[in-house]
Amino acid sequence: MIHSILEKKSLTKEDVLFLLQTKGQYVEDLFSYAASIKEKYIGKKVVLRGLIEFSNICEKDCYYCGIRKGNKSVSRFNVTDKDILEAVQFAYENDYGSLALQSGELQSKTFTNRVACLLKEIDKLSKGTLGVTLSCGEQTEETYQRWFDAGAHRYLLRIETSNKELYQKIHPHNELHRFNKRIACLESLQKVGFQTGTGVMIGLPFQTIENLAEDLLFMQTIDIDMCGMGPYLLHEDTPLAKYSTSILPLTTRLELSLKMVAILRILMKDINIAATTALQAIEAKAREKAVEIGANVLMPNITPGFHRNNYNLYQNKPRTTGNFERDGEHLQDTTFGNAQIIYGKRGDSLHYFGREVTTN
Numbered sequence: 001m002i003h004s005i006l007e008k009k010s011l012t013k014e015d016v017l018f019l020l021q022t023k024g025q026y027v028e029d030l031f032s033y034a035a036s037i038k039e040k041y042i043g044k045k046v047v048l049r050g051l052i053e054f055s056n057i058c059e060k061d062c063y064y065c066g067i068r069k070g071n072k073s074v075s076r077f078n079v080t081d082k083d084i085l086e087a088v089q090f091a092y093e094n095d096y097g098s099l100a101l102q103s104g105e106l107q108s109k110t111f112t113n114r115v116a117c118l119l120k121e122i123d124k125l126s127k128g129t130l131g132v133t134l135s136c137g138e139q140t141e142e143t144y145q146r147w148f149d150a151g152a153h154r155y156l157l158r159i160e161t162s163n164k165e166l167y168q169k170i171h172p173h174n175e176l177h178r179f180n181k182r183i184a185c186l187e188s189l190q191k192v193g194f195q196t197g198t199g200v201m202i203g204l205p206f207q208t209i210e211n212l213a214e215d216l217l218f219m220q221t222i223d224i225d226m227c228g229m230g231p232y233l234l235h236e237d238t239p240l241a242k243y244s245t246s247i248l249p250l251t252t253r254l255e256l257s258l259k260m261v262a263i264l265r266i267l268m269k270d271i272n273i274a275a276t277t278a279l280q281a282i283e284a285k286a287r288e289k290a291v292e293i294g295a296n297v298l299m300p301n302i303t304p305g306f307h308r309n310n311y312n313l314y315q316n317k318p319r320t321t322g323n324f325e326r327d328g329e330h331l332q333d334t335t336f337g338n339a340q341i342i343y344g345k346r347g348d349s350l351h352y353f354g355r356e357v358t359t360n
């Protein structure tokens with residue numbers, strides 16, 4: 001039964017639902033099939049993005065997020081340009097090939113100008129060689145264009161959930177948090193020419209298995225180039241914390257997240273899929289597993305150490321240990337799980353270039 005589904009040319013929602021609900025040996029069958037697809041289209045490889053979480057100042061109030069504006073117990077920071085560029089230099093010297101710059105969401109001129117200037121500095125410093133992924137939330141199309149022109153070429157904006165009703169349950173009801181706006185931003189990013197990534201949280205309160213199946217099909221329908229998704233993790237100082245007793249157990253959220261990665265790899269064979277830090281927050285080895293069964297991107301955190309402890313989107317976020325980070329511990333590693341770590345390459349989405357060719 002499972003093999004006849006796995007080998008179908010395209011999967012229906014019922015097929016995806018079936019795969020999400022597999023148990024026992026069937027889970028192993030799903031994982032090994034996804035691993036074989038990854039090997040065929042991507043190779044047993046993983047590429048790096050040195051992640052710099054450069055500011056936790058945010059205008060928004062997403063109900064799940066620990067650095068939401070309304071959380072007054074967070075100490076706010078902005079990594080200085082000098083420290084950001086020092087981290088960039090580190091990524092450059094250590095052959096990471098790419099960077100990811102992430103922050104809270106601000107739309108002010110000061111912020112958008114600052115990001116544009118930083119991008120130009122990064123381009124100069126790395127002589128145009130480092131790939132740059134941005135993840136700075138919703139912006140106008142003009143801002144996206146400006147950032148693209150300044151040297152960013154990948155952008156990650158998670159839809160969080162593709163179900164509008166659920167989206168409304170996990171966000172305040174105001175102009176800053178509109179589902180349709182989020183979709184429009186993804187369209188703008190594609191129009192500007194970014195390799196465009198999205199993703200969802202897995203195991204949110206109120207979320208059903210059907211919602212997750214629809215999330216995967218949504219990613220296929222809008223034809224993304226990259227995906228970063230992971231388990232929802234609770235943060236005490238957030239409005240969603242009150243549902244702590246009604247959400248799925250951590251181990252179930254982890255297993256579902258791995259299944260999501262495997263199924264997405266089967267649905268979208270040549271996109272970039274990240275093995276996210278949130279997986280690792282549940283189980284130390286979970287990122288390795290994700291890489292074995294479909295993911296091909298790792299984002300080691302290279303944010304200057306003294307700021308890392310304040311970028312807590314969720315509780316128990318892994319900090320300084322074990323993600324071949326600046327401590328140098330894993331810098332010489334050549335493998336991660338069963339994958340070879342590719343140094344010195346931007347690791348762009350193969351899917352994006354396929355899309356370019358077919359649409360031009």
Ligand code: SAH
Pocket residue numbers: 064065066102103104105135136137138156157158160200201230231232233234235278313314
């Ligand atoms: N402000 C930007 C980028 C930073 S937040 C944005 O929102 O797009 C990056 C991601 O962290 C979010 O997209 C969300 O999916 C994830 N995140 C936030 N709170 C989380 C939580 N409690 N558990 C798991 N992931 C969370």
Ligand code: SF4
Pocket residue numbers: 058059060061062065066067068069103104105137
């Ligand atoms: Fe801000 Fe992003 Fe957190 Fe929402 S998820 S509160 S936009 S940092």
